[in-house]
Amino acid sequence: MFAETPFVRSKRRSEAFAKWLFFAMSAAMVLPLLLIVGYLFVKAAPSLNINFLLDVPRRGMTQGGIWPAFVGTVYLVFISLAISAPVGILAAVYLNEYARDNWLNRMINLAVINLAGVPSIVHALFGLGAFVYAARLGYSILSASLTLAIMTLPVIIASTREALASVPMSFREACWNVGATRWQTIRAVVLPNSISGILTGVILQVSRAAGETAPIMFTGAVFFKAVQKGEVFAYHLNEQCMALSMHLYTISTQVPGVKESIPFATAVVLLASVLLVNAAAITLRALMRSRKKW
């Protein structure tokens, strides 16, 4: 009675085919990630140890470690974060809590979208023209951080906005009804209920800023800078610094005779730090989502 007719069979087959085809397409993107990360780790293995991280580059960067570059990246990321996080969060508060649906709001939205789409090398040109020359900051950590901050601003705005928008409207209405002003409502109700989402966005910005090369290449990052092994306060704000991403570019394209595993190990350190930071953000988000009561 329930035997398959040819029509039903062909229908079932086409269904199965579609499912496997699309699965294969998804797998085709996930597999390279695993293969590449695995390959990088294998090639990097001879150099990967704690001393590689803490040592300074030696013999014209052909041997030794990556400490100055690592510290430089940390400096750049946190200074750019200190600039872009407040501006980005407040901008998102404006867009989500204050802005009405008018032409100004549409212009701002368009600007945010376009800011996110500006090529990184154009950000570099802007940083060079605006911060290095016009603002007379010179080639410095400050110029590079400001460039990075503007580049990562749209990421923070977008993620913060999403977090703010997920707070139900009724929460705000309840607060307004007991006589709170707009800002009191934001401080007492909206921000506490969206802080996890905002933090996630900020953490994701860290990972994006850490990996960028082009914007810092012409504004503050430098090929080589002498730093003591393991020194934490290695740079001043008005100095140039080394950066991991720039260092990887330099030793893999510009410096001849580098020990083979060193660029691989540098890539692994950069990749691992970025992926760890991302994983932290994703975990935080998952944790907060499961605790959410609405």
Add this chain to the structure above:
Amino acid sequence: MTDPSPQPTAQFSFAVRSARRPTLYVLAERSLTALIYACGISAIFFVVGIFLFVFKEAAPVLFSDRFSLSQFLFSEQWYPTSELNKRYGVLAMTAGTFSVTALAMMIAVPFGLGAAIFISEFCGPRLRETLKITIELLAAIPSVVWGFIGLTVMSKLIVQLTGAPVGVNILNGGIILALMSVPIIVSIGEDALKAVPDSFREAGLALGATRWQLVWRVLLPAAKNGLLAAVLLGVGRAVGETMAVLMATGHAVQIPHGILDSVRTLTANIAAELGEAPAGSDHYRVLFLIGILLFTITFVVNLAADMAVRGIRKK
């Protein structure tokens, strides 16, 4: 017994006084609100500022008689450091950008949309979460690491498999860019498919359509604007990508004739030469002009993507 009733006026005035907030507090809130407005508008300032500052550096050469715009756009001769015969033509680099982007899109669009369809229509919630996280991680890999992968891993593979003389070429850059722009295509494409109401799916299934037919005949037409936006944003990302193409496409300034030719893209050209061009020289200003060209291309692409998204919202 005296009158027990309270004095309403006194109580009322007391209540009013306590409800009034200190002047300092009101001022603080006003200034904070002003700050929030300023931050909100800052995005516009930054976009305009980027254009103006880059244009300011490029303007002197753009309006000088040593330079012709038609030569800049339509000549393939790029000899910025020649003593006698300086030429600033970017056609070869524009061709490089377009060939690499086109190849990247030929790979990334089918795979990206296929993955978006799989994630939104075919897989269970657990697999969906796993795939989405993986794609997020894929998006997080820094471009310089992609470039390094192209330079070391991919170039060797290409030389071995195709017998090409050099492994850094359009094919290499195209595959790397495809992997880089797939995440954005997947995530925006999945959003677009999710925005199609479930009643569309139910109606299709009730008519006896297979899910294959459902995807082709119902979902893709219904979500086409959002999917177009996804593709356009992928194009925008591929055109603007710098470090990966700088390291993976080789450095030959030439109009490519095949997929195994080395090319140089607009972005890579700026990154490669900005450090050597003396500040204020014509060469340096022309590099800023290339920046304006790139800014214009990505601006148009992003605007188109935004209009496509707006199209679905209106429906």
